[in-house]
Amino acid sequence: MDFSIQITGLVALYIFMLAAFAGWVIIGHVPAILHTPLMSGSNFVHGIVVVGGMYALLNASTMQEQTIGFFAVLLGAGNAAGGYAVTDRMLAMFQTSGHKPAKHNHAKGSRPKAV
């Protein structure tokens, strides 16, 4: 069986259209109070570019491709890891007056992540 993915121009447009619509609808409902974490969170999401970087690097066959691919992975990993760290930290700070403010819980309760 063949599981390779082929995307032609028109199918790409369908995917882009639906994804754009999804993004627009999801963000439209976010209260202003969460705009900064959200910007940071969406910044984290495009860190998925690291996977594209890995594809490019693993398929590299010249020194030049290897060098550029290396930087693609490096930069993408920075985007993903940093974006996660700051977003997680920010969101952990939001508390209602019903709860005891759990300040700095991010320091000890940081979730392990391989990236």
Add this chain to the structure above:
Amino acid sequence: MTMTSIAQLIIGTTDLAAALLFLYGLKRMSSPVTAPSGIFVAGLGMLVAVLAGFLYVFDVGAAAKPHLMVNVGLGVVALIIGGGPAWWAGRKVAMTAMPQMVAIYNGMGGGAAGAIAAVELFGGKASGTTQLVATLLGALIGAISLSGSLIAWAKLQGVIKKPPRVRGQQYFNILVLLGTLAVAGYLVYVTQGTSSQLLPTPQLIYLFFGCALIYGILMTLPIGGADMPVVISIYNAATGLAVGLEGFVLGNPALMIAGMVVGAAGTLLTLLMAQAMNRSVANVLFTNFGGTPKHKAGHIKGSMKPTAAADAGIAMRYAKSVIVVPGYGLAAAQGQQKLYEFVKLLLAADVSVKFAIHPVAGRMPGQMDVLLAEAGVPYDLIFQLDDINGEFKTTDVTLVIGANDVVNPAARTDKSSPIFGMPILNADQAKQVYVVKRGQGKGYADIVNALFYADNCNMVYGDAAAVMAMMIEAVRGLGAKAAA
């Protein structure tokens, strides 16, 4: 089944799962209650996608087979030295420095998209005109996002202080952009197989990336520091778009979906932000805000009346209702903790206290909310502009602390003011206004504030944290006297 198709199946399904987790995670981030788990869900998606990414080793082209071990090693090293320091920096950075940190991470994403495009271009891997155009477009947007984000970082960090502006700059920028597009067009043209080229293809690619990076710098340099949040938001959306386009080129739907979702979300966020400042996005990008003629102080009647911190503090203790309008100055002075300590004293004395947040308070939309949350202020005390603006009329005291332009009544009344028409917090409508401010200077946008000269307004000069400490002491002193 061969190893290759098993790998393709696993990669395909994990990427699908990742796309779903991203969408679900962003959805959960739309409420403060579910938001922390939202980022965890999205993080899970990232983790499985990266792990599955190593399965590409079973699916590489024949040319790359001999280099596979080296490439895997390089990949692991790149993940560690790219992800490690970024993770560490993200954990350590002060909340006030968050916008420039996000700018850096965003620039890295744009750079990664540009680098992927470069590999495709140098390797001649893009097949067909559609793919080539998508690669070049993604590369252009990614490169602009990279260099532009770095300039945004430099401005927010204070490395670049004054926006350098020269006459005719916008026209020059347009020329550079057109030049970049021309090189890209020529690249597409030569790959159709023409016999003679002006430059060999690799040189053309270098030229293309060089021009795109320079355009990103030129475009961002003249924009004032106060507009950087909008700029970062635009580049965030741009990086998303670039990632989506490169995802199309690589045939990876997860990249396409994640990139496009961010592209759309970032665009909406940018529009909301620009709307809050009552300016169009084009106005932010192409007019040199702050370069407009300064508002003449002669228009304003009255004078600034200073008062002691202790007096202001005691007045608030005996008020029925207080609305606090915090701004970036509070955060710059690290005064949030002290402010909340003071607010807790007021709450204990049965004063009704609310926080009013302007959409562009801080240097990033919603940054003020985060800074207050960091100090432990519960978010049900925090109100946004539309929800609270009607309440100032019936409020005893407004405490403006470290905020300036967002409470300037000139935005409502004075057509000659550069911020005319911007929605503001009606702080001036309270019976009494106290403004805590470092000195008599102007705000970030460099405009005189009519509120400071109003009859019902008193100025408390000093560092926000120090002033709050004095207010706390004064109110505690009252309690001690009453007990004695």
